Amino acid sequence: MADWVLLGLIGALLVLLLLTLFGFAIYSGLFSEVVVSAGSPPIRNITLAYKFKVGPYGECGKLFTESCSISPKLCSIGVYYDNPHTVPPEKCRYIVGCILSEGEEKPSEDLIRLFQKFGFKIFSFPAPSHVVMATFPFTTPFSIQLAVNRVHPALDTYIKERKLCAHPRLEIYKGDRIYFVCPLARQGDFYVPEMKEMERKSRVAEADDAQTDITGLGRHPCPRKGATLLLVLTALSQESGTRIACAQYSAVLIAPSLPLPRCSFSMGTSLLGQQLPVEFYLERTLLASHDRCAKQTSILR
Template sequence: MDSTVLILIGIGALIVALFLTVFYMLVLSGLFESVDVKATKKHLLNKSRIIAYKTYKGSYGQVGDAFSWLCRTAPYNDTIGIYYDDPKTVPVDECRYIVGAIVETCVENRMSLEEVIQRLEEEEYQFFQMPGSTDPVEKEGELEKEGESGKGDATSDEGVGTPMVHCTFPFVNTLSIMIAVRRVYPALQKYISDNKLKTGAYPFIEYCHDSTLHFLVPCLDNQRFFVPEFCEENKQFAAEKYSDLVKH
């Protein structure tokens, strides 16, 4: 067989192998993962948690750098991102967000809680007490005003957590995040619109826990999820030192 033909066959085989490898990675990263959006009170933010965070303003597309820096500081903690503005209505350079770590989720056999707190404080991360449980009777009444189709789902689960629009997606690698952004956020926005929660569901929260991305959108107490840099009323829930917030 002519050497040129063999070379062309080899190149073709390499292209096919490359295509199959990329396709496999996309599938592994969640390309065909089902996106199940629901409103529930059963979620990871039922319990009040302290986060260490930094604030940012600009394109959400730059969030990766902030997470990379955070993971160098607190590599064994659950991470959280909160996005406060809709880039469709707010100029990209004015979009506000935070990137942080859930302090108490540090894996103790890899890094002690004291060490991770020290590292976070040295890197000038601020600390903020996230809201926990709420009064289910009072909140159910408020949620009913948002729309008939949304109220049943959001208040049907047992528990006293803030009602959230919720969805999970596997976190395998960076591709998972890219796929989730294109698949999960449109699904969340559609659910919010279909259930008439548009004015009462914000901000958008990403919580990474046990190789799973949890997407959460509060339906009530929305302003309570704003750090004091973006909502001065929440200064009482923030501190520069972790110990000051725990004492508070």
């Protein structure tokens, strides 16, 4: 009889434990609806203290812990610049830190010095005019994991279906809510100096590589007469680095070489009423009339 009583108590405890865990998950946001929308942002211009890192996004928790330990009452923020589905984890770039002030309020000099003492840098973001955004409850630490698994896929689907250019991805921990914000304009304003420098070096490297024939024929490939010349004109947003327009032309090469003039173009394209400056990148592809293919890409400014 005593054995049955003991087993019954153990079973009851297990049921209570499962119910407690289930209730905890619900309280953390397990069944919270994820609504993605485009419109006005939930924040104004902000000044933040941050650290820049390159590596897997899963390691950002250490920086969140560090920044929160310096000033626990401040709102935390994370900005993720790369798509983890297309960029290797070890090359993903992000920042983590705290919001020191918002709107017209100026950050405390003492607070700035405190964060700088621990190696954080200070930077300001403007108030984004239009964003894609979603929110999620922030009631327990488990809410963060639920948000990562539920909100980011919803944002990806929304942006892809509407073919929007929305990045980088901001996570703002404010009160009992997590705000996920993706700017639709002036994306470059959300790039910290370290990120801008990496982008600049990347463009320089791409321009240098473009001068070299990928087939190993050298910097000055000599296609044969009669080869097909393919010109691809693509508009590249200076703000986001995303191609937003494309035109294609083809011709027959009538001379062994066809130097392209150095030229530059500028235009503005409207996205939700915002004018985005773009510049044209000119790609030149020479398709030789024999089996081997000589290809050269030039970035002309």
